[in-house]
Amino acid sequence: MIITLLVLAAAAALFASGKVRSDLVAICALIVLVVSDILTPSEALSGFSNSVVIMMIGLFVVGGGIFQTGLAGIVSGKLLALAGANETKLLITVMLATSFLGTFVSNTGTVAVMLPIVVSLAMRAGSSPSRLLMPLAFASSLGGTLTLIGTPPNMVIRETLTKGGFQELSFFSFTPIGLVALGLGTLLILFFSKLFLSGRKDDSNASGGAGVNINELAKRYMLSQNLYRLKVHERSPIAQKIIRELNIGEQFGIHISEIRRKTSHKNPFFKTINGEMARPDTRILVQDILYVKGDFPEINAFAKEYDLILMDQGATEKEGESASEGYASTDFGIAEVIIPTNSKHINQLVKHSGFRENYNVNVLGIQRKGTFVLHGLKDEKIRTGDALLVQGAWKSIASMAREQDDVVVVGQPLESAAAMPLKHKAPLAGGIMLLMVVLMIAEVFPAVVSVMLAAVLMVATGCLRNMEAAYKTVNWESIVLIGGMIPMSTAIEKSGAATLISEGLVGSLGSAGPMAMLAGIYFATSFLTLFISNTACAILFAPIALSAAVQLGVNPVPYLFAVSLGATICFAVPFSTPPNALVMSAGRYSFMDYVKVGMPVQILLGVAMVVALPLFFPF
Missing domain, CATH: 3.30.70.1450 (Regulator of K+ conductance, C-terminal domain)
Structure with a gap:
């Protein structure tokens, strides 16, 4: 037990320092546990075959398809029109939309659907994605508190109550207390995200290495x-x-x-x-x-x-179109070309320079010492240091990039081509996403099967260009982090640490009254969920909560709800839930970002839930 707790403490300290990559910390922790004979090799590697990890990989691919087809941009445009450019309204709109979807779909699936949409929304609004993505992850968990199928802990406590001979919980038994959690949680997340995330600048680079897209x-x-x-x-x-x-x-x-x-x-x-x-x-x-x-x-x-x-007074006046509309597509595009001092094109007129004949591109404009020449280009003389905006097939631009003597192409043309959205596939991507959501709600297949089916369809139908593009959508750091931390819960349970905590709780608070026991169960569950999955935590604490209520002679329902809410509302660390891990890379968050924003929200919301539960479910 001591070794397990020391490894856990060391991993937490390294996560907090941010000096070592989180995935490397998780793998090193696994190695120590195996070498210490606490976990067998198969137990240590079990996280990478866990359905949650496999589902996360599939969800990254689905999200990539939504983004690559431009569907994310279309939906984000609608949300932006609804919320306006005000950041507070954007936050509220994103959180409410996410919570609603999270009511019927797993929080992991919800975040995977919303993540590319919210990134696109942030870019359109001129905001940093980091200001919206952490609230997105938290809102998905809050949405899960509203219905029976919203989160696995809800199912766990229903089964525990039923087996104990108590009345079965209905689909909407969770809604009243869930609405309180959602309302108060939204306000708290707004406050703390504004406090700790608003100063962050958008450091994303969408140029594909060019610096300018x-x-x-x-x-x-x-x-x-x-x-x-x-x-x-x-x-x-x-x-x-x-x-x-x-x-x-x-x-x-x-x-x-x-x-x-x-x-x-x-x-x-x-x-x-x-x-x-x-x-x-x-x-x-x-x-x-x-x-x-x-x-x-x-x-x-x-x-x-x-x-x-x-057809119109300006080709890009229509809402939702980009500035490059009409100049770039999946087949052709634009790029900036610098004229070096030794170029043969110096002092040539554009019409005599052979750009069309030799490179198969058109010259659209010239930037010279901060000024732009856009008219009469054919009779304009090319000078040293000019930057020419050219248009042509991506293959032609890439071929020109290999010419280093007379022209220097800025950026990576083939990467820019790969980043062009496949807009004609957007309805198809939307249909695949809808199919995945319906299959998950109807529970036709296990959730992981529904997600992997959607991921395969994204590639098979061309919403992603090929398997290489699909692999590039996966954030492998997050996958390794979650896969490495899942076996930690096995180590905690095998070492007896979890049992020690739960038995100590009942022994110390049993005589302090029902309210003290309720608070103890809630915060013990909330604390342990920082280190083991919320489902495993609910399975562990649900029978303890039921037994404690029976011993005290009170209604067990508030105690079971304390387990469910404590296991679900877990925001303080990035690896506590898959949604937290999913947004970590896209939002460029550190471990301490979750502590600063998530910890106070988790604690304050926990206090509110302990006070509110007896009002909805009296002892």
């Missing part, structure tokens, strides 16, 4: 200010013409950057609209949508000359 590039070069959509109909004389024949640049001073056209595919597994970069030999067809760059008077003159339909 394509949306930021599009905004920097003000692409959206002169991009328009024109539709070709049957009467348009431009139909069936090749772009080179039209001499649009010389006549109107404008540039067609992209053409979108419908395909014949009806199957949702394929795109129904294809986007392609406009090339000199591209033939324009009826129903094509042309993305045209230029000033509005010239665009309007071009539309009238060729009887085109001007």
